[in-house]
Amino acid sequence: MGNETILIVDDEEKNIKLLKAMLISENYQVFGALSGVEALKMVEDISPDLILLDVLMPKMDGLEVCMKLKQDEKTRMIPVVIITALMENEHRIRAMEAGADDFLSKPVDRIELLVRIKSLLRLKSYHDDLLDSYKEIAEKNEKLQELERIKEGLTHMIVHDLNSPLMVISMVLEKLLLDMENFSESQFQKIKKCLDYTLELGQFIQSLLDIHKMEEGNLELDKEVTDPVEVVNEVLDQFTYIAEVKQISLSFPRTADVPSVRIDQKLIKRVLANLLDNAITNSPDGGTIEITIDDLREKEVIWFRVRDNGTGLAPEYHQEIFEKFKQVELKEAGVKTGSSGLGLAFCKMAVEAHKGDIWVESEGEGKGCVFTFAIPV
Structure with a gap:
C-alpha cells in the first residue's frame, strides 16, 4: 500500500x-x-x-x-x-x-481517521487483487473456449475429409476380394488386412463424431427392445477370424432366461466390439477371452463382462483409461492399454447415455482385465 x-x-x-x-x-x-x-x-x-x-x-x-x-x-x-x-x-x-x-x-480525530482509512484501503486492495485474478481467469477461460471451438471445427473438417476417401478405398478393396481366383492366398490375406485396417479407421472416425455429439448432448439414441444374447453373438462373429489367427479362444457361456433390454443396438454392439478388440490386442497368442451376461434383475440391471488373461492394468489407471485421449499419455509413460485413445472413452459415453455404468477390474500388470458395463433392464 x-x-x-x-x-x-x-x-x-x-x-x-x-x-x-x-x-x-x-x-x-x-x-x-x-x-x-x-x-x-x-x-x-x-x-x-x-x-x-x-x-x-x-x-x-x-x-x-x-x-x-x-x-x-x-x-x-x-x-x-x-x-x-x-x-x-x-x-x-x-x-x-x-x-x-x-x-x-x-x-x-487524526489517529482514528488514519486507522479507518488504512483498514478500508487494505480491504479494497484485497478486492482489487481478487478482481484482477477473476479477470485473468475469465480471459484464459475465453481463450480456452475459443481453442475448443477451433478444435471442434478442425475435428469436423478432418472427419468429413477422411470419410469420403475411406469409403472409396473400402469399396475398391471389397471388390478386389470378390476376385479371389486372381490372387494368391498371401495376396488375398494382405488385401483383407488392408480392408480390416480401413474399416478400423472408419470406426475410429465414427467414434470421434459420436463422442463429440454425446459431449454436446446431440446424439439421439435409437432404442428398441433387444435380446442381449443375440447382440453378443453378432459381435462375436465379427472377431472369429482374428481370434483364430492369434489362436485365441473366445467363449460365451450361455445364461438362461436373460431379460430383454431397451438399447440402441448399434451403440452397444460397438461398445462390445471395442472391448473385444481391446481384449484381443492385449491377449497373448493362445490366450482366452470370455464374454458373460450376468442377470441382476434384483438391481434392475444386467452386466456385460469381457474377461481376458492379457497384460492387465495397474489399479491407479482404472479410471484414467476411460478418459478421452488419456491412453496417449499412458502409453508414453510405458503403460500398455491396447486402446486407440478413443475406444474406451466412446464406451464410457455410450454406456452412460443408456444410464448405465462401466468399469475395469485387474489385479495388476500381467494378470488380465475384466471390463464390465451395466445396462438398466
Missing part, C-alpha cells in the same frame, strides 16, 4: 484543508471537491481509492452522492467514509442504507 488516491468532499474549503493536513504525512494523493456534483465528476477523472464524504452539503447532500456511487458498477467498490456531526441512530441507518462503508464524527 502507498500513494493511494483519496477524495475529500465538503462544501467548506477549510474542512478539506484540515483533513488534507492530517493525511499529508501518509503519502496519499489527496484531492478535494466542494460539492456533490463536482465530486461525481472528479471520481470519473481520478478514480479515487477512498472517499471522505461530508453529509450536509447544498443541492446534493453526501447521502445522495454515496447512493449514486454505490449504484454505479464502476464505482460501487470505492470505500466511502461518511463524516458528519449528525451521529444519531437515524442518521447512521440512512447512511448505511445509502451504502456507506464507515462513519467518522466531527471533530475528526
Whole structure:
C-alpha cells in the first residue's frame, strides 16, 4: 500500500484543508471537491481509492452522492467514509442504507481517521487483487473456449475429409476380394488386412463424431427392445477370424432366461466390439477371452463382462483409461492399454447415455482385465 488516491468532499474549503493536513504525512494523493456534483465528476477523472464524504452539503447532500456511487458498477467498490456531526441512530441507518462503508464524527480525530482509512484501503486492495485474478481467469477461460471451438471445427473438417476417401478405398478393396481366383492366398490375406485396417479407421472416425455429439448432448439414441444374447453373438462373429489367427479362444457361456433390454443396438454392439478388440490386442497368442451376461434383475440391471488373461492394468489407471485421449499419455509413460485413445472413452459415453455404468477390474500388470458395463433392464 502507498500513494493511494483519496477524495475529500465538503462544501467548506477549510474542512478539506484540515483533513488534507492530517493525511499529508501518509503519502496519499489527496484531492478535494466542494460539492456533490463536482465530486461525481472528479471520481470519473481520478478514480479515487477512498472517499471522505461530508453529509450536509447544498443541492446534493453526501447521502445522495454515496447512493449514486454505490449504484454505479464502476464505482460501487470505492470505500466511502461518511463524516458528519449528525451521529444519531437515524442518521447512521440512512447512511448505511445509502451504502456507506464507515462513519467518522466531527471533530475528526487524526489517529482514528488514519486507522479507518488504512483498514478500508487494505480491504479494497484485497478486492482489487481478487478482481484482477477473476479477470485473468475469465480471459484464459475465453481463450480456452475459443481453442475448443477451433478444435471442434478442425475435428469436423478432418472427419468429413477422411470419410469420403475411406469409403472409396473400402469399396475398391471389397471388390478386389470378390476376385479371389486372381490372387494368391498371401495376396488375398494382405488385401483383407488392408480392408480390416480401413474399416478400423472408419470406426475410429465414427467414434470421434459420436463422442463429440454425446459431449454436446446431440446424439439421439435409437432404442428398441433387444435380446442381449443375440447382440453378443453378432459381435462375436465379427472377431472369429482374428481370434483364430492369434489362436485365441473366445467363449460365451450361455445364461438362461436373460431379460430383454431397451438399447440402441448399434451403440452397444460397438461398445462390445471395442472391448473385444481391446481384449484381443492385449491377449497373448493362445490366450482366452470370455464374454458373460450376468442377470441382476434384483438391481434392475444386467452386466456385460469381457474377461481376458492379457497384460492387465495397474489399479491407479482404472479410471484414467476411460478418459478421452488419456491412453496417449499412458502409453508414453510405458503403460500398455491396447486402446486407440478413443475406444474406451466412446464406451464410457455410450454406456452412460443408456444410464448405465462401466468399469475395469485387474489385479495388476500381467494378470488380465475384466471390463464390465451395466445396462438398466
